[in-house]
Amino acid sequence: MSELLDFNYPPEPAVDRVTLFADVILPLPLPKLYTYRIPFEMNDDVLVGARVIVQFGAKRVLSCIVADIHENAPADYQAKYILDVLDDKPIVTAPQLKLFRWIADYYMCTIGEVINAALPSALKLSSESRIQLHPHFNPEEDDIPFATQEAKIIYALQQNQALTFSDVGNLLQIKSYHKFIKSLIQKEAIIIFEQVSDRFSPKVVKKIRLTEHFVQEEGMLEELFNQLAPKPKQLDILLNYLQKVPVHQDINLNYAGIEKSALANNPHLSKSSIDSLIKKGVLEQFDQIISRFPVDNSVPLKPMTLSEHQEQAKDEILGLFKEKDTVLLHGVTGSGKTEVYIDLIKHALEGGGQVLYLLPEIALTAQIVTRLMKVFGDKLGIYHSKFSDNERAEVWQGVLSGRFQLVVGVRSAVFLPFHNLSLIIVDEEHEPSYKQYDPAPRYNARETALMMAHLQGAKTLLGSATPSIETYYNCKTGRWGLVTMSKRFGEAKLPEIELINVREEQHRKNMHNHFSGKLITAIETRLARNEQVILFQNRRGYAPFISCDECSWIPKCKHCAVSLSYHKYNSELRCHYCGYHERMPHDCPACGATTLKSMGFGTEKVEDDLKLMLPNAEVQRMDLDTTKKKNSYQQIIADFETGKTNVLIGTQMVTKGLDFENVSLVGILNADSIIHFPDFRAHERAYQLFVQVSGRAGRKGKPGTVLIQTRDPLQPIFRKVHSNDYTSLYEHEIEERMRFGYPPFARMIRITVKHADEKISENAAIVLAKDLTDQLGRQLVLGPEVPYIFKIRNLFLNEIHVKLPRENVNLRAAKQAISKVIQQLYQLPDFKGIRVVADVDPA
Numbered sequence: 001m002s003e004l005l006d007f008n009y010p011p012e013p014a015v016d017r018v019t020l021f022a023d024v025i026l027p028l029p030l031p032k033l034y035t036y037r038i039p040f041e042m043n044d045d046v047l048v049g050a051r052v053i054v055q056f057g058a059k060r061v062l063s064c065i066v067a068d069i070h071e072n073a074p075a076d077y078q079a080k081y082i083l084d085v086l087d088d089k090p091i092v093t094a095p096q097l098k099l100f101r102w103i104a105d106y107y108m109c110t111i112g113e114v115i116n117a118a119l120p121s122a123l124k125l126s127s128e129s130r131i132q133l134h135p136h137f138n139p140e141e142d143d144i145p146f147a148t149q150e151a152k153i154i155y156a157l158q159q160n161q162a163l164t165f166s167d168v169g170n171l172l173q174i175k176s177y178h179k180f181i182k183s184l185i186q187k188e189a190i191i192i193f194e195q196v197s198d199r200f201s202p203k204v205v206k207k208i209r210l211t212e213h214f215v216q217e218e219g220m221l222e223e224l225f226n227q228l229a230p231k232p233k234q235l236d237i238l239l240n241y242l243q244k245v246p247v248h249q250d251i252n253l254n255y256a257g258i259e260k261s262a263l264a265n266n267p268h269l270s271k272s273s274i275d276s277l278i279k280k281g282v283l284e285q286f287d288q289i290i291s292r293f294p295v296d297n298s299v300p301l302k303p304m305t306l307s308e309h310q311e312q313a314k315d316e317i318l319g320l321f322k323e324k325d326t327v328l329l330h331g332v333t334g335s336g337k338t339e340v341y342i343d344l345i346k347h348a349l350e351g352g353g354q355v356l357y358l359l360p361e362i363a364l365t366a367q368i369v370t371r372l373m374k375v376f377g378d379k380l381g382i383y384h385s386k387f388s389d390n391e392r393a394e395v396w397q398g399v400l401s402g403r404f405q406l407v408v409g410v411r412s413a414v415f416l417p418f419h420n421l422s423l424i425i426v427d428e429e430h431e432p433s434y435k436q437y438d439p440a441p442r443y444n445a446r447e448t449a450l451m452m453a454h455l456q457g458a459k460t461l462l463g464s465a466t467p468s469i470e471t472y473y474n475c476k477t478g479r480w481g482l483v484t485m486s487k488r489f490g491e492a493k494l495p496e497i498e499l500i501n502v503r504e505e506q507h508r509k510n511m512h513n514h515f516s517g518k519l520i521t522a523i524e525t526r527l528a529r530n531e532q533v534i535l536f537q538n539r540r541g542y543a544p545f546i547s548c549d550e551c552s553w554i555p556k557c558k559h560c561a562v563s564l565s566y567h568k569y570n571s572e573l574r575c576h577y578c579g580y581h582e583r584m585p586h587d588c589p590a591c592g593a594t595t596l597k598s599m600g601f602g603t604e605k606v607e608d609d610l611k612l613m614l615p616n617a618e619v620q621r622m623d624l625d626t627t628k629k630k631n632s633y634q635q636i637i638a639d640f641e642t643g644k645t646n647v648l649i650g651t652q653m654v655t656k657g658l659d660f661e662n663v664s665l666v667g668i669l670n671a672d673s674i675i676h677f678p679d680f681r682a683h684e685r686a687y688q689l690f691v692q693v694s695g696r697a698g699r700k701g702k703p704g705t706v707l708i709q710t711r712d713p714l715q716p717i718f719r720k721v722h723s724n725d726y727t728s729l730y731e732h733e734i735e736e737r738m739r740f741g742y743p744p745f746a747r748m749i750r751i752t753v754k755h756a757d758e759k760i761s762e763n764a765a766i767v768l769a770k771d772l773t774d775q776l777g778r779q780l781v782l783g784p785e786v787p788y789i790f791k792i793r794n795l796f797l798n799e800i801h802v803k804l805p806r807e808n809v810n811l812r813a814a815k816q817a818i819s820k821v822i823q824q825l826y827q828l829p830d831f832k833g834i835r836v837v838a839d840v841d842p843a
Contacts, residue, residue, distance in 0.1 A: 353422020
């Protein structure tokens with residue numbers, strides 16, 4: 001590692017060798033790639049797609065990805081040398097690099113931002129390098145001569161444990177301090193950490209086994225029993241080991257040994273006796289690397305047989321794949337789409353390809369992985385943000401090596417290094433959760449998956465009971481294939497849907513908190529029959545806000561233009577945009593009155609009220625607050641599947657593809673808040689939510705009922721939900737969008753101007769809109785306008801929308817013009833500190 005610190009290589013000897021340069025992708029928002037010179041001795045080691053360590057700027061040492069190798073020196077600066085090579089094989093594949101370039105181009109960001117989002121943190125080396133004393137270095141015993149400057153560094157490290165490179169420069173007060181760091185490394189007095197070693201570490205378990213000669217040499221085991229006879233505790237350890245590892249039957253079993261914890265956790269055995277046997281050399285302790293994704297074979301899956309309807313859908317999909325690269329499986333909720341997916345995955349894996357199975361929510365992976373693991377075993381990898389850095393890095397390496405042929409994951413799984421992709425399944429393709437909002441890249445995983453499949457020659461299957469309007473349009477126009485499953489699997493039927501008029505219930509004094517009498521009675525009836533209930537309320541917390549009954553004071557976030565939501569469990573007011581929180585006041589800060597009331601209701605209040613009204617019900621809540629821990633999704637779902645809880649209250653998490661066989665009732669508590677939303681997709685989203693959550697009821701033969709509470713039961717959307725009439729919804733929506741020029745007939749780009757000063761943000765947006773109009777034309781530029789929530793994280797927002805027709809518009813040229821105008825705005829002295837964000841295809 002000593003060459004890492006040689007920032008200024010000596011002149012190369014005059015020999016006939018090719019001088020090579022590498023364009024690298026730094027994990028920074030830089031518009032261009034940066035070029036470094038490859039030292040002659042590394043010419044054969046630096047590979048496209050591998051990581052190298054470079055110095056960027058005066059002090060930073062970073063790892064980056066090699067994007068290209070060539071012989072052209074940069075014209076505008078002198079190329080620095082690559083410091084070291086981290087990988088002997090590429091960790092980013094050629095198709096990935098093409099995909100990353102496409103993401104940067106299409107979503108108007110830098111490729112550095114894409115790399116930063118794509119690579120697991122454990123594979124990224126960043127921040128400033130640090131040094132510490134070598135663990136084996138002892139200045140009192142090691143007779144090594146040190147220069148004065150080196151002694152200063154060692155003394156400082158004894159006092160401070162670790163120093164950055166900058167700290168060393170300040171300590172020595174000289175510019176050429178790197179040579180002293182290099183010298184100390186060569187003398188093995190110090191080591192560099194974080195920047196010159198991978199943060200990825202495999203999972204290791206401590207195991208024990210009998211020392212080899214006790215097994216290999218005849219009679220040694222009997223002699224060992226005699227030696228341990230006076231020490232019964234140690235003899236118990238030996239007997240227990242031999243019971244678990246019967247080496248007398250097969251001496252090769254001893255090689256694998258047993259986990260130390262398997263013996264140490266036995267309350268009848270002495271832990272100190274285990275250590276004594278290790279010290280005596282009877283047992284030996286060793287480390288073994290194991291997978292973080294063990295296969296559970298305890299409950300074998302029943303052989304899966306497709307129904308006639310499912311078999312027909314599968315055959316239609318395979319037939320369409322011969323002509324088209326993308327097919328939509330439009331199947332009603334409970335039609336058995338997952339079984340069709342599994343059969344198609346088998347077909348793809350048998351052909352030697354890899355498969356990516358995308359899901360919109362981590363909650364879905366918790367349930368479906370159990371089913372897939374029984375079928376595909378250790379071929380299956382799981383990838384989502386609840387996993388640790390090391391777990392994600394292990395999946396990355398597993399995909400790269402071919403160990404994981406099938407990966408189930410959420411949107412970030414599109415970045416994985418597939419090299420032989422055969423099939424991509426995008427389940428619940430309509431979900432807005434596939435869209436990344438912040439930070440960049442603001443990509444849509446569905447669209448990215450389609451491009452990923454195109455680059456690798458794979459097929460894409462989109463699945464949904466309520467497809468997005470854009471997806472269905474592509475099918476109806478013949479661009480993509482369409483397969484329909486209109487019946488539920490087996491004997492199950494679609495649930496009966498009934499509307500409850502909340503106005504009438506209030507008039508009859510039949511409302512109990514936020515529950516109608518009819519809904520409460522229906523819940524009691526289902527619980528009496530040992531059936532389960534799901535309640536959907538699309539707001540978390542106890543109440544959206546609180547208010548003073550005397551002066552109408554409402555607490556606001558200090559950083560955002562929103563009211564603070566009340567969370568009773570923590571007795572705090574919290575902003576759902578920036579995370580700011582404060583204690584719930586006992587009295588009104590404005591007038592001093594103690595009449596503070598919660599207004600509206602969220603999932604926490606629904607849970608509290610239901611426990612009071614139905615004390616015998618086992619109630620659980622699934623929302624962002626209750627699913628923060630790594631395995632919380634799995635635990636909540638497991639409790640509901642096993643009947644430990646019988647009422648599940650949740651936000652949108654409970655609407656997305658979950659499969660519970662004993663749910664016979666679904667209640668939607670406040671449907672109106674979903675319908676009345678200022679967005680051109682509002683009715684589409686409302687229909688999708690209502691149909692999806694309704695689809696959780698009556699999936700396994702038991703009749704299902706859905707009760708929807710609303711103040712306006714005559715809303716047209718309810719008729720479409722009641723009759724499960726997606727076609728009618730599509731025809732109405734597509735006509736509206738054609739008339740007003742919305743997707744799929746145009747591409748939308750939302751440009752948000754942000755600044756801490758409200759006036760500067762407004763003026764910058766006006767200037768930007770004018771310049772965009774000059775470039776693109778007035779008919780394509782809408783705004784600027786102040787959004788409904790006009791301030792987030794102390795920044796005032798103004799929005800401009802650009803609508804680019806699908807026909808007769810050069811999309812690439814238009815995006816380049818937008819980027820150029822944004823860059824020009826940054827140069828204006830009046831708008832220092834301004835931030836402009838371009839979001840392509842906002843969800």
